[in-house]
Amino acid sequence: MGELAAFIILAIVTLLPAVVVVTNRNLVRAAMSLIPSFLGVTGLFVLLGAEFVAGIQILIYAGAIAVLILFVIMLTEGGTGLAVRQVNEQRQWGALTAGILTAGLVVILLGTPWQITAGTLPRSNVEAVGIALLTDFVLAFEISSLVLLVSLVGALVIARREQ
Amino acid sequence: MNWFVEILKAILLTVVLFTFLAVVAAMLGVLAERKISGWIQSRLGPKHVGPQGLLQTVADTVKLLQKEHITPLNADALTFNIAPVMVVVAALLAWMIIPFGPAFGRVLVVRDINIGLLFFIAMASLIVIGILLGGWSSNNKYALLGGFRAASQMISYEIPLALAMMVPIMMAGTLSTVGIVEAQAGGTLDMGNWFIFGGRFQWRGVIPSVIAFAMFLTAATAETNRVPFDLPEAESELVAGFFTEYTGMRFALFQLGEYAEAFAMAALASVLFLGGWHGPVLPGVAWFFIKMFALVFFLMWVRWTYPRLRFDQLLNLSWKGLVPLGFLLVLLTGWLLV
Amino acid sequence: MQVGLNHYLVVSALLFGLGLFGILSRRNAVAILMGIELMLNATNINVVAFNRYVAPAAVSGHVFALVIITLAACEAAVGLALVMAVYRNLETIHVDEINLMKW
Numbered sequence: 138m139g140e141l142a143a144f145i146i147l148a149i150v151t152l153l154p155a156v157v158v159v160t161n162r163n164l165v166r167a168a169m170s171l172i173p174s175f176l177g178v179t180g181l182f183v184l185l186g187a188e189f190v191a192g193i194q195i196l197i198y199a200g201a202i203a204v205l206i207l208f209v210i211m212l213t214e215g216g217t218g219l220a221v222r223q224v225n226e227q228r229q230w231g232a233l234t235a236g237i238l239t240a241g242l243v244v245i246l247l248g249t250p251w252q253i254t255a256g257t258l259p260r261s262n263v264e265a266v267g268i269a270l271l272t273d274f275v276l277a278f279e280i281s282s283l284v285l286l287v288s289l290v291g292a293l294v295i296a297r298r299e300q
Numbered sequence: 301m302n303w304f305v306e307i308l309k310a311i312l313l314t315v316v317l318f319t320f321l322a323v324v325a326a327m328l329g330v331l332a333e334r335k336i337s338g339w340i341q342s343r344l345g346p347k348h349v350g351p352q353g354l355l356q357t358v359a360d361t362v363k364l365l366q367k368e369h370i371t372p373l374n375a376d377a378l379t380f381n382i383a384p385v386m387v388v389v390a391a392l393l394a395w396m397i398i399p400f401g402p403a404f405g406r407v408l409v410v411r412d413i414n415i416g417l418l419f420f421i422a423m424a425s426l427i428v429i430g431i432l433l434g435g436w437s438s439n440n441k442y443a444l445l446g447g448f449r450a451a452s453q454m455i456s457y458e459i460p461l462a463l464a465m466m467v468p469i470m471m472a473g474t475l476s477t478v479g480i481v482e483a484q485a486g487g488t489l490d491m492g493n494w495f496i497f498g499g500r501f502q503w504r505g506v507i508p509s510v511i512a513f514a515m516f517l518t519a520a521t522a523e524t525n526r527v528p529f530d531l532p533e534a535e536s537e538l539v540a541g542f543f544t545e546y547t548g549m550r551f552a553l554f555q556l557g558e559y560a561e562a563f564a565m566a567a568l569a570s571v572l573f574l575g576g577w578h579g580p581v582l583p584g585v586a587w588f589f590i591k592m593f594a595l596v597f598f599l600m601w602v603r604w605t606y607p608r609l610r611f612d613q614l615l616n617l618s619w620k621g622l623v624p625l626g627f628l629l630v631l632l633t634g635w636l637l638v
Numbered sequence: 639m640q641v642g643l644n645h646y647l648v649v650s651a652l653l654f655g656l657g658l659f660g661i662l663s664r665r666n667a668v669a670i671l672m673g674i675e676l677m678l679n680a681t682n683i684n685v686v687a688f689n690r691y692v693a694p695a696a697v698s699g700h701v702f703a704l705v706i707i708t709l710a711a712c713e714a715a716v717g718l719a720l721v722m723a724v725y726r727n728l729e730t731i732h733v734d735e736i737n738l739m740k741w
Contacts, residue, residue, distance in 0.1 A: 139306075155653055158656070167669060171672055172429060174676065175679065178653075178682065185687055185689075187686045188414060200422060205718050208452075208718075209668050223669070228662075234662060235656070236659075239658075242654065247644055247647070251643055254691070256694035259697060262700070263474075266700050269696070269700070270701055284708070284709065
């Protein structure tokens, strides 16, 4: 019961702000709504027993990416962007495509007989993730850290004002 | 109905903790700040309300509660009103993982979660959003500049803060705050195993942990926007920075958030490096508060001693100084461990 | 009623659809990036849910989610830097007006 209640609340917290994100004409309000959406996803992660991922989710998404997005919106277009048209001509086609794709996804996902395995997650989530990162997934770990470095340098070079 | 009881318990704990924090952090914090600044500047500080000015903050709170709420005409009203609440909630939530010490047969901590420190730093990073939105929604150029400065400063200093935390985390091998304090038990006078004295590595551990402690305090000062890193609210340049347009209780909420975060940083520094509740003779909770208030005093001492940095100096210090140093420290601690 | 894998899959599919709609209907480059972030979040929910219900003993899903979050951070940083560069040169960040390369 409790789990279901928590799930429903978190799903609403995730999805309602997401609707605001994609429809609101005020860009700052849209970017602001990203934060409750990210926090809702964090709650879902906690419900799924992925505490470490949840912590990283708040730190990176809500604490860094949302701030960056707000920053850029405030620096460009002079803020809200209410004065100009925010949607393009293909809005209805976009809605149709997204709707069809979502419906298709839901049908396929619900129709597939997933092999549910009963079992419990490792007790210490952080430790298990750390061990997995440095044993089985060490290549992915190294490559993603390299990508992080490259994108850091790349972002600096691109965003820097030409002298 | 188990979960219902759990939720009630959580709400009750939250109310108790938040009331406690509002009293300790805001009331005592503001009073201590004014008294200490008076002492450093050879003045008396507040003296008239109550004995020795003890009730000055209460009087200020009553005054702030009576003030009118002004929302500027072209401000984004919804964002303007939400922003201070976001700051306060995030700052107070960070207290959830601070262990106060053993009492009544258990450790006084709201929740000892296994990602404790990650949670703390995540909450610290949420404060930025409230500040940025508050600065933007005021529709005031000084507030906007303050918000921008706060955002870039706090994002830059989160990284050294996390890297400084890595040293005790690696020494204790856990992210849980209670686990970290328990790893510092024992030794001479129950002090010998504090991480600032090297923990179980004895003298070899002193070098990384002392540097990490200094780094943590620097980054924490910057993260809480205190002098010498108070550029987001630099009076002489930006009026009052991001809360220029705020009046009455919402202004007080920003202040409360700031003090709650500063106190939380001091508490966390004492947990991470100074052994939390461990110490000779006195009970654990007393030791915890002694350490916390000593660090708070240190922060205030710094505040009234050093001049403000320039913005380029501030960012250079983080990206060219503290971040590489932090990576070196992680490397050094790793070398100690193997 | 227990919360099962399907619940999470439906939520993530809806979130993915919303993100896609945002990408297809917005003119502002930053708004498009926000749509992409929503889609990446949907993916993360999916991966972690599969980890919980299909292979609970391993934590591979968590690792995938962490890698995706890292790459999302990279993508946001580079994308927003590009937006800033475009704004500085063309004074617009509406993607249908950035048509210098179109003859």
